[in-house]
Amino acid sequence: MNKQVTRNIIRAVFILAIQVILLKRNLTLGEFNYVHLTVYSVIIAMFPYNWNRTLIIFLGFATGLFVDIFYDSIGVHAGATTFIAYVRYYILNWMSPTEGYKKDSLTAYQLGVPWFFTYVAIMIFLHLIFLYSLEAFSFVYLKEIILRTIFSFIASLFLVMFGSLIFNPKY
Amino acid sequence: MRNLLYLIFRFSAFLAFLVLELICFYLIVNYNKSQGEIWAHSSNLFVGSINARSQKVEDFFELNQKNDSLLLENARLLETILNFRMTSENNAFQDFEETLQDSTLDYQLIPANVVSKTIHLRNNYLTLSKGKKDGLKVGMGVLGKNGVIGIIKSLSDNYATVLLILNGQSRTSVKILNKEYHGNLVWESSDPRLMNLKDVPRHANISKGDTIVTSGYSISYPANVHLGTIDAINYIKGSNSYDIDVRLDYDLSNISYAYVVAFQKKEEKETVVELQDE
Incomplete structure (x- = not known):
């Protein structure tokens, strides 16, 4: 149990550091700048299944606020992470394996790569579309929101799966 | 009372979600309206220092390139001076040098390093490594070596946040x-x-x-x-x-230093413009 908590803290610190120091410096391919690597939502996705729902929502809010301070966009990332922390519960219920979540850890190691891939893809996609909608704050830029979401989604998901397969965490 | 507590407990997740989401909306809207809160920006000292550190590492790898561009810029300035000397008939260059010494010049340039920037968002900002201590003020313009960059929006003692021209609010x-x-x-x-x-x-x-x-x-x-x-x-x-x-x-995506324009007659011009508005 304690190991689960410490592993989650280490993971959160590690991913947040990568996000605000490395991934914030974006790869802009000339005039094509729709790819923004945004991977920190996986922290919230991978909190253990048995944690209190309300606690997870507050943790999500804190994570988003932390990222916001570095992105100069107070409220935008926090809004998106609070949203996915809330809907996480329903997604997990909907995706529940037939034998239930035995080990409480939501990792590829425990639940298999295909399950983990689907789950993370859903979470990242919801996070990104909510994030870019909040950032534009109106649907005038609908085309931009959609393009950004799609391209960032593919790149971020690829990076997350890559990291997950390399480290292959147990907890 | 007990029922109420039970209700709150049962829906605590939804309530937390709702309250936090409302806080976020308030922050976003408030932040878009009045941008004065320095803690909300990366001119905040702690974040500024982390950004400055990671920028230092990046700077190291770009030293050669930067030297080259500074050399080029110097060369261009020298060129201008030389051309000025050549074209002026009677010794006007003397006057030119005198004006350079003159501290009552209209515009003075304060050089500063860029420690952090965004370019790909809807509203983009940039952080400079100089602040109140170096005489910067809110509203001063910022120029790059080739053109306009933006306007100073908020300040701390050592850092300044610049509203880039690539920002939805910039005119x-x-x-x-x-x-x-x-x-x-x-x-x-x-x-x-x-x-x-x-x-x-x-x-x-x-x-x-x-x-x-x-x-x-x-x-x-x-x-x-x-x-x-x-x-x-x-x-x-x-x-x-x-x-x-x-x-x-x-x-604008590869600027690493900038010049802040300090306009000496700023207050004077502002009062005239205000009078005109009345």
């Missing part, structure tokens, strides 16, 4: 060189090199390739600072003005 007063038509430059595209010029009257005789420079009407920038050229001229039905696409001649 820059510009004119078309040699034609004196003036308009406002805004950013509506997602391309960091493409800007939109508004409020140029329909009867203006403009053409593709005309040069856009600052008008000098605002107190932030001196007149005739280069920005870009006209890329396309669009007509809006029923409107009295053009919608012009302007292509910036410089790339």
